[in-house]
Amino acid sequence: MSALLELSDLAVTYPAPGRRSAPLRAVDGVSLRVEPGETVGLVGESGSGKSTIGRAVLGLTRAAEGRISFDGADITRASARVRRALASDLQVVFQDPYSSLNPSHPVGKTLAEPLLRRKGTGRERAGAEIRRLLAAVGLPDDAADRHPARFSGGQRQRVAIARALAVSPRLVVCDEPVSALDVSTQAQVINLLAALQAELGVAYLFIAHDIAVVRHISHRVVVLYRGRVMESGPAAEVCLRPSHPYTRALVAAAPVPDPALQRKRRQVRRASVSTSTAAAVAVDGPGCPFAPRCPHTAEVCWSTRPAPTTVGQVELSCHRYDPGSGHPDAGAPLPGPSPAGNGHGRQP
Numbered sequence: 001m002s003a004l005l006e007l008s009d010l011a012v013t014y015p016a017p018g019r020r021s022a023p024l025r026a027v028d029g030v031s032l033r034v035e036p037g038e039t040v041g042l043v044g045e046s047g048s049g050k051s052t053i054g055r056a057v058l059g060l061t062r063a064a065e066g067r068i069s070f071d072g073a074d075i076t077r078a079s080a081r082v083r084r085a086l087a088s089d090l091q092v093v094f095q096d097p098y099s100s101l102n103p104s105h106p107v108g109k110t111l112a113e114p115l116l117r118r119k120g121t122g123r124e125r126a127g128a129e130i131r132r133l134l135a136a137v138g139l140p141d142d143a144a145d146r147h148p149a150r151f152s153g154g155q156r157q158r159v160a161i162a163r164a165l166a167v168s169p170r171l172v173v174c175d176e177p178v179s180a181l182d183v184s185t186q187a188q189v190i191n192l193l194a195a196l197q198a199e200l201g202v203a204y205l206f207i208a209h210d211i212a213v214v215r216h217i218s219h220r221v222v223v224l225y226r227g228r229v230m231e232s233g234p235a236a237e238v239c240l241r242p243s244h245p246y247t248r249a250l251v252a253a254a255p256v257p258d259p260a261l262q263r264k265r266r267q268v269r270r271a272s273v274s275t276s277t278a279a280a281v282a283v284d285g286p287g288c289p290f291a292p293r294c295p296h297t298a299e300v301c302w303s304t305r306p307a308p309t310t311v312g313q314v315e316l317s318c319h320r321y322d323p324g325s326g327h328p329d330a331g332a333p334l335p336g337p338s339p340a341g342n343g344h345g346r347q348p
């Protein structure tokens with residue numbers, strides 16, 4: 001059965017700043033699926049290609065190679081007309097709602113626009129729909145008369161979510177939707193997204209650099225490094241028992257409230273990732289992109305790109321992972337409670 005969203009070997013390149021250098025492969029051979037009603041988290045450090053994937057799905061950036069399909073239809077190079085038609089199925093929530101909401105429009109007008117574009121929706125029906133949407137995202141009716149500047153950051157993000165949901169999309173690309181919010185507001189917005197998903201059956205491609213946030217909302221997680229998938233699988237497996245040294249480093253970097261545990265985690269992180277300057281230098285060689293930072297490298301890691309292998313429900317791209325013994329430190333639980341959140345990843 002076809003997925004709601006499917007990326008197959010997606011590559012996106014950007015022109016290099018200098019004329020002589022090769023174009024940057026910001027996304028390189030990424031494959032993933034999002035099923036209806038599911039949340040797939042896309043996590044990685046800054047520059048790993050997360051937003052580029054989101055933009056390619058939305059048709060804002062061109063794919064250089066590979067295929068993007070939505071509900072079985074190839075949309076990789078969809079025309080503007082097809083994209084316009086897709087807008088009712090495919091929506092986005094960005095990190096900064098202030099820049100994506102029109103500051104001179106009251107919120108009611110912003111929400112009315114997509115509703116009135118729908119055939120057969122008159123002003124009266126749109127008004128009722130706006131009240132329903134505001135209630136769904138936990139805002140009072142009179143929010144419709146206020147301008148974006150009169151809301152807090154968390155409330156503005158609720159407005160952005162309401163606007164995305166106004167057209168009853170089947171998939172929302174959430175690009176760092178909570179990164180600009182304080183921790184307690186983050187939790188409220190995450191819980192809101194999860195509740196709306198349970199009610200409406202909408203799917204999310206949820207992009208964030210914080211693995212704790214991603215784990216809390218996602219059913220499945222895809223870990224990106226330099227545009228390539230390092231590890232993917234059920235959120236609980238990937239985030240609680242990370243196998244790839246890079247995922248282990250990401251998990252160990254997530255803060256925990258206890259300073260003693262934090263110290264132990266820092267030790268794990270140091271053991272997981274080399275932090276030397278030389279190691280931070282980009283490699284575009286034939287090997288594993290993580291090799292310069294990895295403490296487990298062998299010769300093959302420098303010469304050959306690792307192919308994804310399946311270990312239980314997880315897919316890993318690592319030459320050094322041995323399903324029997326793992327890496328020297330893989331599989332062992334990280335010290336202390338797992339990063340924020342009280343669940344073990346969400347069940348589909």
Ligand SMILES: Nc1ncnc2c1ncn2[C@@H]1O[C@H](COP(=O)(O)OP(=O)(O)OP(=O)(O)O)[C@@H](O)[C@H]1O
Binds near residue numbers: 050051
């Ligand atoms: N328009 C662009 N032109 C040239 N290079 C770009 C462009 N957009 C992104 N890049 C580069 O592509 C790579 C991936 O960027 P991208 O923004 O997708 O990563 P990200 O994981 O979303 O990071 P962040 O969380 O910082 O946004 C980075 O090296 C970035 O500098």
